[in-house]
Amino acid sequence: MVSPRFCTQERLRPQRQGVGPGQPGRWQVSSYDCIVIGAGGIGSAAFDHVASRGASVLGIERFGIAHDQGSSHGHTRVIRQAYFEHPDYVPLLVDAYRLWDDLADHSGQPLISRCGLLLAGVPDGPAVAGTRHAARLHGLDLQDVSRSRLDNDFPGFTIPDDFDAVWEAAGGFLLVEDAVAAHIARAIEHGAVLHTEETVVRWSRVGKSYEVVTDRGHYQAGSLIIAPGSFVPGLLPELDVAWEIVRKPLFWFPARSGLYDHSRGSGVFFLETSGGEFYGFPSLDGETVKVAEHTAGLEITDPLTVDRDVIDRDLPPLIEYLQAHMPGLSTKPTDHTVCLYTRTPDGNFIVDKHPGHDGVAIGCGFSGHGFKFTPIIGSILTDLALEGTTSHSIDFLSALRTGLMRPR
Numbered sequence: 001m002v003s004p005r006f007c008t009q010e011r012l013r014p015q016r017q018g019v020g021p022g023q024p025g026r027w028q029v030s031s032y033d034c035i036v037i038g039a040g041g042i043g044s045a046a047f048d049h050v051a052s053r054g055a056s057v058l059g060i061e062r063f064g065i066a067h068d069q070g071s072s073h074g075h076t077r078v079i080r081q082a083y084f085e086h087p088d089y090v091p092l093l094v095d096a097y098r099l100w101d102d103l104a105d106h107s108g109q110p111l112i113s114r115c116g117l118l119l120a121g122v123p124d125g126p127a128v129a130g131t132r133h134a135a136r137l138h139g140l141d142l143q144d145v146s147r148s149r150l151d152n153d154f155p156g157f158t159i160p161d162d163f164d165a166v167w168e169a170a171g172g173f174l175l176v177e178d179a180v181a182a183h184i185a186r187a188i189e190h191g192a193v194l195h196t197e198e199t200v201v202r203w204s205r206v207g208k209s210y211e212v213v214t215d216r217g218h219y220q221a222g223s224l225i226i227a228p229g230s231f232v233p234g235l236l237p238e239l240d241v242a243w244e245i246v247r248k249p250l251f252w253f254p255a256r257s258g259l260y261d262h263s264r265g266s267g268v269f270f271l272e273t274s275g276g277e278f279y280g281f282p283s284l285d286g287e288t289v290k291v292a293e294h295t296a297g298l299e300i301t302d303p304l305t306v307d308r309d310v311i312d313r314d315l316p317p318l319i320e321y322l323q324a325h326m327p328g329l330s331t332k333p334t335d336h337t338v339c340l341y342t343r344t345p346d347g348n349f350i351v352d353k354h355p356g357h358d359g360v361a362i363g364c365g366f367s368g369h370g371f372k373f374t375p376i377i378g379s380i381l382t383d384l385a386l387e388g389t390t391s392h393s394i395d396f397l398s399a400l401r402t403g404l405m406r407p408r
């Protein structure tokens with residue numbers, strides 16, 4: 001992991017004199033083509049793509065690299081292509097897979113595993129019906145899983161008789177912290193500058209460029225990329241989106257046998273049940289399986305004061321799910337972590353130019369399913385910030401679409 005606060009020397013451009021707003025003296029203001037605010041999942045990818053295109057870039061992150069205070073930690077993230085949330089995500093995912101392979105090759109790390117995905121639920125529910133629809137529309141490989149195949153190939157799962165099950169061979173998982181660190185490392189190889197443990201206090205347009213003020217200094221850039229995760233209400237209050245920021249615990253449960261082992265060919269899983277949507281990963285250590293609930297979650301107001309201990313409401317839905325559907329797991333977890341979802345009202349991301357600032361690209365509201373997209377969203381944000389436009393179809397992710405704002 002890359003750890004120093006200043007990851008490279010500020011060597012991209014000679015510093016020039018500027019005047020800090022409201023300050024009596026003269027300031028040294030470093031100037032860049034682009035400043036990326038937030039270096040979590042999305043920001044780290046944008047940081048990499050800006051640098052890879054040869055532009056000078058400063059990344060500013062309030063915590064460390066691949067930290068555990070936001071939305072991009074907990075070891076693994078599901079990746080899949082037959083996307084029930086909205087079929088327009090599929091072309092982005094096809095590009096994301098290519099970019100993940102490229103990053104994995106570059107880093108020399110197994111960042112992505114295509115171990116397959118078992119998805120099950122009632123046939124007309126959003127998950128199964130939506131997955132089949134997306135696969136049909138985009139010609140993706142999705143297999144129906146028969147009862148006998150469920151019994152033979154998935155003995156660790158109890159799938160109710162009224163459920164359908166499908167298998168997506170391209171599904172799998174990403175190593176989340178390693179992926180963030182790999183994006184940052186490649187950006188730094190391309191000469192990017194990263195400041196960690198530094199918090200952006202405000203940003204504004206000054207003449208033809210943008211000024212960013214942090215708790216440590218002032219910086220200027222021709223464009224900004226803002227990817228603040230759950231801190232978005234404070235950094236982009238003018239969007240006035242009806243955000244729902246929720247606390248999401250993840251648990252590791254001991255396996256009673258090797259039924260769920262990655263080394264024996266087990267894949268990721270997603271079950272849409274009457275009690276909620278649950279998902280998890282094959283056992284990577286041969287001992288525990290990570291399981292979590294995608295639905296529900298306690299709404300919070302301040303990401304800095306989230307309760308990171310296990311609270312009363314966390315375990316009962318998971319225990320009920322495990323007892324009904326994964327009897328091969330003990331219901332006493334050995335470990336947990338707490339992560340944050342930043343939900344938009346329709347569950348779709350916001351990836352767009354800032355409505356009031358042409359030179360500012362924003363990526364936020366990833367609604368608990370954004371990590372698999374990070375390299376392609378990083379590339380699109382780079383298009384928007386450096387070129388003002390992108391060739392990707394992202395109208396459905398517009399900051400100005402209806403239904404996003406708070407009711408008045």
Ligand SMILES: Cc1cc2nc3c(=O)[nH]c(=O)nc-3n(C[C@H](O)[C@H](O)[C@H](O)COP(=O)(O)OP(=O)(O)OC[C@H]3O[C@@H](n4cnc5c(N)ncnc54)[C@H](O)[C@@H]3O)c2cc1C
Nearest residue numbers: 038040041042062070071072078200229339366370371372
């Ligand atoms: C429990 C859980 C499970 C998930 N499972 C999946 C999954 O299986 N598959 C999937 O695709 N997605 C999944 N997601 C969603 C995915 O992880 C997120 O959508 C994605 O990580 C969001 O990245 P982000 O960059 O928006 O947020 P973050 O990674 O939190 O990054 C935002 C960064 O901005 C920094 N920042 C904020 N404000 C400032 C400031 N003022 N100054 C400087 N820095 C600042 C923060 O410190 C942070 O590092 C899951 C999320 C959670 C919480």
